[in-house]
Amino acid sequence: MAMEYQHKQVLLVGLACLDIITVCGHFPIEDEDFRADDHYWQCGGNACNSAVVLQQLGDQCNLMACLSENCPQSDYILQKLTNIGIKSNWCIRHIGHKTPISTVLINKKNGSRTIMHYSWLPEITLDNFQNRVQFDNLDWIHFEGRRKNMLEIGRMMDYIRLRYKDRIKISVELEKKDENSLQLIPKADVIFIGKDFAQAFGHDNATDCLRAFYPLAQSPAIMICPWGDYGADGIGPPQSNIVHADALTLDVVVDTLAAGDTFLAGTIHSLRKGESLLKSISYGCKLAGTKCKQRGLMFEK
Numbered sequence: 306m307a308m309e310y311q312h313k314q315v316l317l318v319g320l321a322c323l324d325i326i327t328v329c330g331h332f333p334i335e336d337e338d339f340r341a342d343d344h345y346w347q348c349g350g351n352a353c354n355s356a357v358v359l360q361q362l363g364d365q366c367n368l369m370a371c372l373s374e375n376c377p378q379s380d381y382i383l384q385k386l387t388n389i390g391i392k393s394n395w396c397i398r399h400i401g402h403k404t405p406i407s408t409v410l411i412n413k414k415n416g417s418r419t420i421m422h423y424s425w426l427p428e429i430t431l432d433n434f435q436n437r438v439q440f441d442n443l444d445w446i447h448f449e450g451r452r453k454n455m456l457e458i459g460r461m462m463d464y465i466r467l468r469y470k471d472r473i474k475i476s477v478e479l480e481k482k483d484e485n486s487l488q489l490i491p492k493a494d495v496i497f498i499g500k501d502f503a504q505a506f507g508h509d510n511a512t513d514c515l516r517a518f519y520p521l522a523q524s525p526a527i528m529i530c531p532w533g534d535y536g537a538d539g540i541g542p543p544q545s546n547i548v549h550a551d552a553l554t555l556d557v558v559v560d561t562l563a564a565g566d567t568f569l570a571g572t573i574h575s576l577r578k579g580e581s582l583l584k585s586i587s588y589g590c591k592l593a594g595t596k597c598k599q600r601g602l603m604f605e606k
């Protein structure tokens with residue numbers, strides 16, 4: 306198991322963007338003019354953030370995202386990914402569009418992150434996917450459920466299930482509500498349902514969310530719902546009941562940007578190693594909590 310696991314790789318399909326981060330001593334009021342405490346750039350996007358964490362945990366990652374051609378922001382992202390060891394040769398470069406950018410305000414008082422996201426790049430298609438990806442070395446493909454691209458993501462998931470069901474696990478993250486998002490649930494082995502997604506469907510806690518959505522999954526799938534400082538719930542075989550992991554208790558919260566992406570990476574890492582669902586979500590919670598205590602996603606070795 307260990308040898309096999311070490312040689313195989315993970316592919317994450319979704320967003321890579323540039324996060325332009327400003328740290329403020331307080332949350333601004335409209336039309337205010339004040340001096341910020343800090344400012345820096347960071348790679349962002351759910352798939353990219355999770356890849357950055359997974360790669361540090363020892364899982365060789367490939368990232369498939371859309372970026373613009375001839376653009377310093379894209380070059381920055383690709384250089385950072387290369388420095389960390391993430392493979393990005395299946396990324397799609399588009400001419401005539403700007404790289405996706407998020408302007409992020411981090412409030413020093415409570416670590417909250419307020420994101421204004423800009424992206425008008427075309428999304429990844431099945432055509433891109435089947436023409437570029439080399440499936441031989443992969444044992445896990447994770448899809449970020451991107452709003453407005455759910456149908457195409459569903460087609461990519463079908464493509465894998467049809468050809469590689471026995472040897473490639475599929476996970477998907479549903480974070481934002483979209484008319485076609487529920488269609489992805491029966492196509493995945495592991496489904497992450499975000500708090501915003503659950504709330505958009507009227508569920509105000511993780512347990513109710515799993516009770517509502519798990520019947521849509523195809524057995525023996527696992528479904529996981531992280532819920533901020535409550536921690537996370539999960540359901541899946543061999544148990545038929547919902548299991549729960551507490552979030553880390555934090556005295557100080559420095560930066561919550563990408564805490565959810567960190568949870569997802571930690572959980573996938575642990576499941577991929579063959580750990581139980583409970584152990585995996587507990588590890589995800591621990592890693593996400595550790596992330597909130599520090600700036601950014603680079604963990605100390």
Ligand code: FRU
Binds near residue numbers: 566
């Ligand atoms: C965090 C994040 C940021 C990005 C934004 C996109 O989860 O991926 O890195 O700017 O969300 O929605």
